Amino acid sequence: MSSTLRPPVDPVGTDFDAPTITPDLASDDGALPAAAQAQVFIVIAAFHEAPAIAAVVHGLRAAGWRHVVVVDDGSEDATSSEAAAAGALVLRHALNRGQGAALQTGIAFALRRGAGVVVTFDADGQHRPEDLPGLIAPILSGEVDVVLGSRFLGHQGAVPWRRRLLLRAARRFQRWTSGLALTDAHNGLRALSRRMALQFNLRMDRMAHASELVDQIAASGLRWREVSVHVVYTDYARAKGQRGWAAARVLRDYLLGRLLG
Amino acid sequence: MTTFQLVAIAGCLGMIFLTAAVVLQRQKVAPRQVLLLWGLLWLVAAAALAVPDAMTYLARRLGIGRGADVLLYFAVLAGCTAAFRLSMAQRRLEQQVTVLVRELAIVRAEATATPSAPVKAPGAAGDAEARL
Structure with a gap:
C-alpha cells in the first residue's frame, strides 16, 4: 500500500448522500454531556489505513471524544504517525495479527485505563461520529450492556445489493450458531459496557472475530440492543473492505475456531 | 535376504539404539512414553522387513x-x-x-503515554481486573 493511493480526504461524514437522522438522535443534536463522553473509549483497529485514519480520528476528536485509541496492527505505512498526529492514543502491534486481535488489544488497553464504555469503530471512514451518542446512550442509562450498530434497522442505507445478499446469509448463519437474531451480522460499530468488555476474550485473530464476538455476547447473557447507524460506502472503504469471497475464509476460520477453541 | 532388507533392518536397529540412548541419558528431551512408542515403531518396522510374509498374513486377516x-x-x-x-x-x-x-x-x-488518571465509571468499582 503506497502513499500514492491517498485520495483527497473529506472530513468524515460529509460524503454520504442521504443524511438520515436516526430517531435516537433527533432529540439532542447528537451531543452527550462532557462527563459522559469522558468515560468512553473509542477503539479503532487499523491496518494500512494511512490515507483515511487521520480524518477518522479528527472527526471523532472534533465531536468531543477524548479517548480515541488506534491499534495499528503492524502497518508498514504511516498509519501510526497519522493517527498520533490527529490526536489518537496509538498502540502498535509489532506483527500483523488481524483485526480481531487488534480489537482485543484496544479493548484490554481501554479497560486498563478505566473505560466505562468501549466503542469499536472502523478505520476506513465508513462510520459516522454522529451515530455515537445514540449508540452509547442505552449503555449509559443502564438499559443494556451491548449496543450493536445495524445498517438495516429502521432505514435502508445505500448498501450494494450483492453486499446485502451476503450479509443476509451471514445473518441466518449467525442466528443459527449463536441464537442471537441480529439484523446486521457484521457491523464494526458497537458499544460495550465495561461489564461486557471485561468478558470478551477474542481468540479468532482475523475477521471471524465478528461472529465470535456475537457468540460471546450470547454466552454472557447480558442485555443487548441494535441501533440504526448509517454506513458510508465510500470508494476507499469499498476498495479496502472485505471482498465477497473473503466470506469463505471467514467461515473457515470461524468453524475451525469453534471446533478447536 | 536381500541387500535392501539387510540395510533397512540395520537402519531400524540403529534407530532403536538411538532411541534407547535418549531414553537412558536425557529423559528431559521428551517424555519416556513417547520415546518408547518410537522404539516400538522401529521394532515393528524391522520385524516387517525381516519377515515380509508377516505383513501379508496381517493383511489377509484385515481383509486388505x-x-x-x-x-x-x-x-x-x-x-x-x-x-x-x-x-x-x-x-x-x-x-x-x-x-x-x-x-x-x-x-x-x-x-x-502521559499517565492520565483513570476515569472511574459508574459500576467500574469492584469489577474484575481487565484481562489481556
Whole structure:
C-alpha cells in the first residue's frame, strides 16, 4: 500500500448522500454531556489505513471524544504517525495479527485505563461520529450492556445489493450458531459496557472475530440492543473492505475456531 | 535376504539404539512414553522387513489383501494424525504470539503515554481486573 493511493480526504461524514437522522438522535443534536463522553473509549483497529485514519480520528476528536485509541496492527505505512498526529492514543502491534486481535488489544488497553464504555469503530471512514451518542446512550442509562450498530434497522442505507445478499446469509448463519437474531451480522460499530468488555476474550485473530464476538455476547447473557447507524460506502472503504469471497475464509476460520477453541 | 532388507533392518536397529540412548541419558528431551512408542515403531518396522510374509498374513486377516497396502493405509493414517496435531500446535502458537504482541503494544503505550488518571465509571468499582 503506497502513499500514492491517498485520495483527497473529506472530513468524515460529509460524503454520504442521504443524511438520515436516526430517531435516537433527533432529540439532542447528537451531543452527550462532557462527563459522559469522558468515560468512553473509542477503539479503532487499523491496518494500512494511512490515507483515511487521520480524518477518522479528527472527526471523532472534533465531536468531543477524548479517548480515541488506534491499534495499528503492524502497518508498514504511516498509519501510526497519522493517527498520533490527529490526536489518537496509538498502540502498535509489532506483527500483523488481524483485526480481531487488534480489537482485543484496544479493548484490554481501554479497560486498563478505566473505560466505562468501549466503542469499536472502523478505520476506513465508513462510520459516522454522529451515530455515537445514540449508540452509547442505552449503555449509559443502564438499559443494556451491548449496543450493536445495524445498517438495516429502521432505514435502508445505500448498501450494494450483492453486499446485502451476503450479509443476509451471514445473518441466518449467525442466528443459527449463536441464537442471537441480529439484523446486521457484521457491523464494526458497537458499544460495550465495561461489564461486557471485561468478558470478551477474542481468540479468532482475523475477521471471524465478528461472529465470535456475537457468540460471546450470547454466552454472557447480558442485555443487548441494535441501533440504526448509517454506513458510508465510500470508494476507499469499498476498495479496502472485505471482498465477497473473503466470506469463505471467514467461515473457515470461524468453524475451525469453534471446533478447536 | 536381500541387500535392501539387510540395510533397512540395520537402519531400524540403529534407530532403536538411538532411541534407547535418549531414553537412558536425557529423559528431559521428551517424555519416556513417547520415546518408547518410537522404539516400538522401529521394532515393528524391522520385524516387517525381516519377515515380509508377516505383513501379508496381517493383511489377509484385515481383509486388505496385500501387505504393502496395509503399510500404505497405516502411513496415510499416521500422516493425517500428524497434520492435525501440527495444525493444532500451530494454532496454539499463533494465539501465544498474539498475546505477546498485545502485551508488548500495551506496555509500550503505557510507557510513553502521559499517565492520565483513570476515569472511574459508574459500576467500574469492584469489577474484575481487565484481562489481556
